[in-house]
Structures are given as structure tokens and as C-alpha cells.
Amino acid sequence: MLRRHLRGRGPALRRLAAWSAVEGVPVFAAGLLLARAIDRGFLAGRPGTGLAWLAVLAVLYLCGAEATRRVYPRLAATVEPLRDSLVTDVVTASLARTGGTADDAAGTGVAQVAEQAEAVRALLGTALRNVRQLLTAGLAALVGLALLSPPLALAIALSVALALGVFAAFLGVQVRRYRDVVRHAERIGQSGAAIVEGVRDVVACAAEDRAAAAVGASVDAQAAALRAFARSRLVRLPVLALGVHLPLLVLLALSPALIDGGRLTTGEVAGAAGYLVTGLQPGIVLLVDAGGTLLLSLAVILGRLAETGAGAGTGTGASTGAGTGAVRPSGPALVPASADIELEDVTFAYSSRAAPVLTGLSLHVPEGTHLAVVGPSGTGKSTLANVLTGLVRPQRGTVTLGKVPLPDLDGDLLRAAVTLVPQESYIFAGTLRENLAYLRPGATTARLDEAAAAVGLEETLRRFGGYDAAVPPGGGTLSHGERQLVTLARAYLSAAPVLILDEATCHLPPAAEARAERALADRGRTLIVIAHRISSAERAHRVLLLDASGPLAGTHRTLLGLSPLYAELVGHWRT
Numbered sequence: 164m165l166r167r168h169l170r171g172r173g174p175a176l177r178r179l180a181a182w183s184a185v186e187g188v189p190v191f192a193a194g195l196l197l198a199r200a201i202d203r204g205f206l207a208g209r210p211g212t213g214l215a216w217l218a219v220l221a222v223l224y225l226c227g228a229e230a231t232r233r234v235y236p237r238l239a240a241t242v243e244p245l246r247d248s249l250v251t252d253v254v255t256a257s258l259a260r261t262g263g264t265a266d267d268a269a270g271t272g273v274a275q276v277a278e279q280a281e282a283v284r285a286l287l288g289t290a291l292r293n294v295r296q297l298l299t300a301g302l303a304a305l306v307g308l309a310l311l312s313p314p315l316a317l318a319i320a321l322s323v324a325l326a327l328g329v330f331a332a333f334l335g336v337q338v339r340r341y342r343d344v345v346r347h348a349e350r351i352g353q354s355g356a357a358i359v360e361g362v363r364d365v366v367a368c369a370a371e372d373r374a375a376a377a378v379g380a381s382v383d384a385q386a387a388a389l390r391a392f393a394r395s396r397l398v399r400l401p402v403l404a405l406g407v408h409l410p411l412l413v414l415l416a417l418s419p420a421l422i423d424g425g426r427l428t429t430g431e432v433a434g435a436a437g438y439l440v441t442g443l444q445p446g447i448v449l450l451v452d453a454g455g456t457l458l459l460s461l462a463v464i465l466g467r468l469a470e471t472g473a474g475a476g477t478g479t480g481a482s483t484g485a486g487t488g489a490v491r492p493s494g495p496a497l498v499p500a501s502a503d504i505e506l507e508d509v510t511f512a513y514s515s516r517a518a519p520v521l522t523g524l525s526l527h528v529p530e531g532t533h534l535a536v537v538g539p540s541g542t543g544k545s546t547l548a549n550v551l552t553g554l555v556r557p558q559r560g561t562v563t564l565g566k567v568p569l570p571d572l573d574g575d576l577l578r579a580a581v582t583l584v585p586q587e588s589y590i591f592a593g594t595l596r597e598n599l600a601y602l603r604p605g606a607t608t609a610r611l612d613e614a615a616a617a618v619g620l621e622e623t624l625r626r627f628g629g630y631d632a633a634v635p636p637g638g639g640t641l642s643h644g645e646r647q648l649v650t651l652a653r654a655y656l657s658a659a660p661v662l663i664l665d666e667a668t669c670h671l672p673p674a675a676e677a678r679a680e681r682a683l684a685d686r687g688r689t690l691i692v693i694a695h696r697i698s699s700a701e702r703a704h705r706v707l708l709l710d711a712s713g714p715l716a717g718t719h720r721t722l723l724g725l726s727p728l729y730a731e732l733v734g735h736w737r738t
Contacts (some may be wrong), residue, residue, distance in 0.1 A: 179237040179295070185230040187299030189223040194307045194434030196220045201430030238291060239672035304442025311434050312427060319410045321440070323447065326406030330451060333398040340392040347385035354381045360514075373398045406447040411439045441462040449636045497572060499565025499580060501523040502660035502689045503552065509560035511550055512542075520546045521557070525716050526707065530660070533684045534691045535700040537732065538709035547709070551562060551691065552583045564661070582659040584667040588646035590638035596630035598649055602657040614652040619675050628737045644671035651679045661689045669695040675703065697732050 196216050205211020264414055274378055293500045305323075309728060315692040332610035358374045363372045414435055421427040427435075506526045512519040520543040528534050536544050549555045564580060572580075582602060590598055599614065600606040611630060615621050623645045624630070638646045647670050660681055668676040673696060680702055684690045692699050700706045701719050708715045708722060708729050715726055722729040 165360045168538050175240040179234060179241060179291070182230045182237065183295045183299050186227050187228075187303040189220065189227040190438075191303035191307050192223050193441060194304070194311055196223075196436040197437050198311060198428065198430035198434035201433055202428045203430075214657045217243070242291065261566045262550055272353055298446075300442045303445030303619050304438040304446070306500060307442070308438050311431055311438070313402060314416070315427070315435055318413070319443070321409050322413075323406050323443070326402045326404075326447065327450075329405065329697040330398065330402045333395065337392065337395045337398075340388065340395050344385065344392055347381065351378065351381045354378050367496060367723060375535065378435065386494045403447065406451075407439075407444045411436065411444070414439065419515050440713045454462050497565045497567045498576065499572065501565040502580070503563075504528040504661065504689065504691075505561075505563045505566075506550075507561050507563075509550065509557045510557065510563060511546060511557040519549065519558075521709075522713075524560070526688060526714070526716060528691065528705075530689055531687055533702070533704045533707075534689075535694045535703035536707045537694045537697060537700050537729070538692065539728075542709040542711065544709055545665050548583060548691070548693055549664050551663055552581050553577050553662075554583075578660055581661045581663065582654050582657045583665065584650050584654050584661045586666040586669055588638070588643070588667075590634060590641065590649060591644050592636040593626070593634055594631050594647070595627060595634055598634060599630070599652050599656065601653055602659070606656055611652075612655060614655040615637060617655055618648055618651045618679040619714075620645075620648045644672075644675070647671055648675070651683070655683060655686070659688070661691070663693070663694040668699075673698060697735075700733075 196219055200213040200216035200220075204210060204216060305316060305320060328549060350421070354377050358378065365371060414432070418427070418432045422429060422432060504526075505528070506524055509521055509524040510519050511521045524547075536547060538544055546555070550557060552571070553562075556570060564572065564577075569577065591601075596611065599611055603610070608630065615624055623641070627634075627641070638649075643647070647667060649665075651667060654664075654667075664680075664683075668679055671679065676696065677698065680690075680692060680699060684702070692703065694700055700722075703719070705716060705727075706719055706722055708726055710726075710728055715722065715729075717725060723733065724730075
């Protein structure tokens with residue numbers, strides 16, 4: 164999984180390895196130069212020679228410092244992009260699980276996005292930094308020891324190998340216990356998400372204590388897992404004793420005999436001690452203290468992400484149920500043959516525990532039809548708009564555009580074919596020209612004039628100072644109605660064959676609403692209006708009435724005779 168996310172960052176990794184090797188040169192040379200400075204300089208009565216060797220070592224350390232400075236940009240170029248690609252995979256996998264039967268997907272996804280993806284980025288950065296130091300300093304020290312005294316290097320290598328063997332023997336226990344820590348953290352997210360989702364029911368049933376106990380049990384379980392993991396970390400003590408303390412103690416204890424026997428010089432003993440203290444010891448400590456924890460955490464979290472589907476990569480897999488952002492199947496993109504919209508037996512609910520908002524809805528909207536959707540609040544009008552635009556997928560039934568199911572359409576094609584204008588107008592910082600031409604880049608002033616005249620935006624343009632007037636974030640002094648006129652003119656300029664207005668004229672007076680709707684309908688496109696006023700239904704070719712008793716479609720005139728509810732809505736509006 165990690166290899167796939169790091170694919171394409173080979174050049175940065177190679178530059179990182181090269182500068183790390185340069186960074187290890189001072190460690191490699193330190194013992195050898197120290198031995199020469201002592202034996203051939205200070206002890207031989209030539210302090211100038213000794214200082215010269217130390218000066219060479221100082222120059223090497225300056226080169227190492229420059230190498231360290233150059234390492235960090237390469238490290239950032241390797242690690243920082245990892246978070247974005249991991250979050251993309253986590254969100255995609257969470258949405259796919261939400262569409263299936265995994266009711267705990269939301270809590271797991273929260274933990275993975277908020278904690279685990281960021282933890283992988285931070286852990287990988289720290290691990291690369293520390294493991295790099297372990298490899299460069301540790302290997303450089305061992306190679307330097309081998310050049311200084313091969314028998315001593317062999318003895319120290321055996322002691323280090325024994326320490327690493329003890330560390331590896333207990334690594335499996337640490338992996339299992341840390342995996343428990345990660346899973347219990349996810350369960351805290353799951354139980355918390357379930358309680359937040361059902362907080363009204365919790366309060367209504369006076370179940371606050373029970374809900375708190377459920378979350379508290381998850382917290383207690385994670386605390387127990389953390390204590391068990393901490394106990395497994397006690398293995399660091401024998402590892403440090405074997406790999407760090409024992410070789411140094413043996414060297415110091417045997418150094419008088421080795422020097423007297425002529426096997427080592429005083430400078431070589433000092434150089435060997437330098438290798439142990441400045442090269443090998445920091446490397447072993449990093450492995451046991453930081454590297455062990457970091458690599459262990461990284462392996463467990465990556466394994467957990469892979470188990471929950473986040474390691475599969477974006478664009479693979481499929482969602483079989485509802486949920487937003489469904490993953491589209493791979494293969495050649497399908498192009499709708501027309502702007503006909505058809506819904507067949509569509510049922511949608513916002514969760515597996517919620518009552519369906521739409522039930523068994525079947526509807527055919529031929530290309531060029533002006534359809535108004537009316538009904539009491541809470542009957543699913545805005546939900547229908549989200550289904551028609553592919554923002555959510557129904558649990559049952561199909562929605563097609565030009566005979567092509569919406570999930571089979573490429574995302575760019577779907578957005579080019581369907582324009583949704585929501586109730587809350589989206590106005591961004593820029594000029595009025597940029598806001599109006601958002602869906603038609605490069606639109607000429609003549610086209611902008613046509614759109615403004617069609618929807619009734621001329622007065623706003625004059626008041627605001629023309630197309631090149633700057634608009635602050637959120638629209639500044641534009642009123643809610645003026646903002647809606649801007650988004651309606653933007654929709655007028657759009658080339659999409661299907662326009663959906665979700666109460667997009669609610670802040671306009673009736674006359675302005677009628678003018679804008681007629682302008683959009685006269686373009687010959689399919690226009691679906693989630694009506695704020697019943698007068699929108701009087702202007703439409705067909706009307707869809709959504710009600711708890713079931714959907715009913717027809718013309719304005721036929722629905723007046725067929726539906727008492729519709730007749731009541733019309734009568735209430737007219738009075």
C-alpha cells in the first residue's frame with residue numbers, strides 16, 4: 164500500500180538517499196581521524212599534526228551539516244503529498260462502505276481521516292528521518308570499526324545482532340497489542356458517531372447515562388490496550404543493554420590489556436569508543452525508542468487502512484447502495500443520447516435506520532419538458548433534486564439520463580449535462596463577469612447582456628457598477644434576491660441540457676420569479692423546478708406532487724381534479 168502511494172516520488176527518494184550518504188561521511192571518518200590525531204599527533208609530541216587531523220574532521224562535519232540541510236526538502240517532497248492521496252482513498256472507501264451494509268463506516272472513516280491518514284504522514288516522515296540516521300550512522304560506525312580493528316568490529320557486530328534478535332522476537336507481541344490500540348480508537352469514533360446521530364432519541368428516552376457508559380466502555384478498553392502495549396515496550400531495556408551498554412563496557416574494561424598487548428593503540432581505543440558513542444549507540448537507541456514505535460505504528464495503521472478498503476486506491480471497487488460520491492465503474496465513458504430523464508421504482512433513505520424519503524418513485528421527463536415539483540415540506544423535493552443530479556444514489560431503482568444510468572456516466576459528463584441551482588446562491592470573490600461566466604468561460608459581453616436581460620439582472624448591474632465590479636466573498640452588498648438573479652443568469656449561460664432549480668427563486672418577488680423561469684424554459688432545455696410558490700406549477704408543462712400518500716404526476720389542470728391536496732395548495736396560494 165505504501166509503495167503505491169510513494170510511486171512517482173522515486174527522484175525525491177534517490178536524492179534523499181544520496182544526501183543521507185553524504186551526511187554519514189563524518190561519522191565514518193570520525194574514529195579513524197581521532198585515532199590518527201591521538202597516535203600520530205598528540206601522543207607523538209606533534210600537536211599541530213593532531214590539530215590538523217581534527218580540522219579535517221571539523222570540515223567533514225560542516226559538509227555533513229550542509230547535507231542535513233539539504234535532506235529535509237527532499238524528505239518533505241516525499242512525505243507531504245502522501246496525506247492527500249491517503250485521505251482520498253479513505254474517503255472513497257468510506258463512501259463505498261456507507262453504500263453497503265457497514266453501518267459503522269462513518270465512525271471508522273472519521274477516525275481514519277482525522278487521525279490515521281495524518282498519523283501515517285507524520286510517522287513516515289519521522290521514520291524516514293530516524294531510520295535514515297540509523298542506517299547511515301550505524302553502518303558508517305561498523306565500517307569504520309572494521310577498518311580500525313576487525314576483531315573488535317566482529318565482536319561488537321555479534322553483540323548488536325543479539326540485541327536486534329531480542330528486539331525482533333518481541334516485535335510480534337508489540338504489533339498485536341498496538342493493533343488493539345488502533346482498533347479501540349476506531350470503536351470510540353464509532354460509538355461516538357452513533358450517539359451523535361441519535362442524540363435526540365438518547366435525550367427523549369432519558370438514556371444519557373447509558374450512552375455515556377457505552378462511550379466510557381470504549382475509552383476504558385483503549386486505556387487497557389495502551390497499558391498492555393506499554394508493558395510490551397519494556398523489552399527495550401535488554402535490547403539497549405546488549406546493543407549499547409555491553410559493547411562500550413567491554414571495550415573500556417579490556418582496553419588496558421589490549422593496549423599493553425599491542426593489539427590496539429590508545430588512539431584506536433578512543434576511536435572505537437567514539438564510533439560506539441557517536442554512531443552505533445544513537446542508532447540503536449533510535450531503533451528501540453523511536454524507530455520501534457514509529458515503524459510499528461506505521462505498519463499497524465497502514466494494515467488497518469488496507470483492511471477497511473482504503474488501500475484499494477481510488478477508482479476501484481463499487482458502491483452498491485446509497486450514499487454520496489459513489490464510485491463509478493471503470494471502462495469507456497458512456498455518453499447520454501438525449502436529455503430524457505427516467506426514474507424507475509426509486510427508493511431513497513438517508514440511512515439504513517431512517518424511513519425512506521422517496522418510495523417507489525417512477526417518472527419520465529422527456530427532453531425539453533418544463534416540470535414543477537410541489538408538495539408539503541419534508542416530502543423529499545430537495546432529495547429528488549439530489550437524486551437527479553447524482554449527488555446521492557438510491558438504495559433501489561434506477562435513474563437514467565439519455566438511457567444511461569447516472570452511476571455509469573463520467574463525472575465530468577454528468578456535470579456538463581446537468582446544472583443544479585440551489586436555494587443558497589454560490590457567489591465567490593471576483594468580478595460579476597467571472598461569477599456570471601463560471602459555467603461558460605470566455606462568454607462575450609453580448610452573451611452576458613442577453614442573460615442579464617433574460618432573467619432581469621440589468622438593474623443590479625447598473626447599481627453594482629457593471630460586469631467588472633469586484634464582488635467580495637459571499638456577495639457583499641448584493642441582496643439575497645440579487646444573488647439568486649446572478650446564479651440564474653449563470654444557469655442561463657450554461658450549456659447543460661438539463662437545469663434543476665431547487666427553490667432557487669425563493670427570495671425573488673413573484674413577477675421576477677416568473678420572468679426568470681420563463682427565460683430558462685424558453686431555452687428549449689429540460690427544466691425541473693422545485694417550486695417555492697405554487698405559481699411555478701401553473702407555468703410548467705407537467706407537475707409532480709410529492710406527498711406522504713405517494714407521488715402523483717400530471718398537468719396543472721388534471722391535478723386540480725385528481726388531488727384534493729393539490730387543489731388545497733393552489734387555493735391557499737391564491738387566497
